[in-house]
Amino acid sequence: xxxxxLKPGYGEIVLAEGDVEVAEQERAxxxxxxxxxxxxxxxxxxxxTSDGRREAELVKSFAEVPRDAERVIxxxxxxxxxx
Amino acid sequence: MLLGLATAGIVLSALVWELSRPKVxxxxxxxxxxxxxxxxxxxSSRGGARELDYDPGRERRAEQRARELLRSCVNEHEWSMYRxxxxxxxxxxxxxxxxxxxxxHKPIVSYVPRTxxxxxxxxxxxxDHSRPYGSARLPxxxxxxxxxxxxxxxxxxxxxxxxxxxxxxxxxPQRVRRDLQRLARWEHEQAGGGAAAARERAVA
Numbered sequence: 001x002x003x004x005x006l007k008p009g010y011g012e013i014v015l016a017e018g019d020v021e022v023a024e025q026e027r028a029x030x031x032x033x034x035x036x037x038x039x040x041x042x043x044x045x046x047x048x049t050s051d052g053r054r055e056a057e058l059v060k061s062f063a064e065v066p067r068d069a070e071r072v073i074x075x076x077x078x079x080x081x082x083x
Numbered sequence: 084m085l086l087g088l089a090t091a092g093i094v095l096s097a098l099v100w101e102l103s104r105p106k107v108x109x110x111x112x113x114x115x116x117x118x119x120x121x122x123x124x125x126x127s128s129r130g131g132a133r134e135l136d137y138d139p140g141r142e143r144r145a146e147q148r149a150r151e152l153l154r155s156c157v158n159e160h161e162w163s164m165y166r167x168x169x170x171x172x173x174x175x176x177x178x179x180x181x182x183x184x185x186x187x188h189k190p191i192v193s194y195v196p197r198t199x200x201x202x203x204x205x206x207x208x209x210x211d212h213s214r215p216y217g218s219a220r221l222p223x224x225x226x227x228x229x230x231x232x233x234x235x236x237x238x239x240x241x242x243x244x245x246x247x248x249x250x251x252x253x254x255x256p257q258r259v260r261r262d263l264q265r266l267a268r269w270e271h272e273q274a275g276g277g278a279a280a281a282r283e284r285a286v287a
Binding site: 004006007008009011012039040042044046052053054055056057058073075076077078079080 | 141142144145146147148149151152155156157158161206207208209210211212213214215216218219220221222225228229231232233235236237240241244245246
């Protein structure tokens with residue numbers, strides 16, 4: 001599983017990468033996940049339905065991330081634009 | 084004689100220093116101000132050495148990466164739409180009764196696909212307050228991806244977070260109507276192209 005973050009001036013950067021089946025790596029992923037949410041990021045998991053439709057799922061905790069997800073994308077929280 | 088010349092030299096040096104001191108002080112102040120501006124715009128001081136971070140190709144490379152990521156997240160039809168037209172059309176959760184046009188760094192525009200009537204503009208941004216390289220703006224395709232993910236995942240939440248306006252506040256309605264016509268033509272061509280390819284496959 002890879003954690004990516006959308007970042008100005010970079011495109012995406014890889015925050016963390018690990019195997020959720022390996023306890024130590026899973027702990028590192030959980031820590032990275034918390035850090036990003038504490039920093040005000042949203043986390044989304046791109047998914048694909050059985051009929052091939054592309055979707056995304058917003059997750060609020062690491063427990064909500066599907067175990068077989070290949071990547072979680074962090075991006076800045078939405079804010080209302082120009083008034 | 085020698086003593087007299089030395090004394091005259093010291094007096095002359097003191098006089099020159101006194102006369103030039105204001106100009107020197109002004110130059111030093113300007114140099115410090117320039118250094119501060121340079122620090123803010125272009126780089127940061129690390130380990131005592133000023134590192135020049137300004138890179139004119141950075142935004143282009145960032146956008147290139149962002150396009151690849153967007154491509155890997157949306158389906159082929161949506162990617163082709165964005166590549167060819169510069170925006171994405173996403174249907175609302177309740178089916179095809181209404182849809183959204185997602186533009187990079189512009190409000191999301193909702194409309195009725197059946198009639199082409201424009202409904203609202205939703206101004207939403209994803210500012211990165213850490214401001215790497217001085218900007219809080221994501222690359223264009225990352226902004227589109229963030230809107231797409233947020234709409235697909237939680238349409239109501241994104242719309243609730245956005246500032247809603249009537250059409251025309253920021254995006255020219257004429258431009259949106261032209262984009263809808265372009266989209267219709269593009270989809271017609273895509274469908275025609277697909278049918279033609281199928282015919283060619285059948286003949287082959």
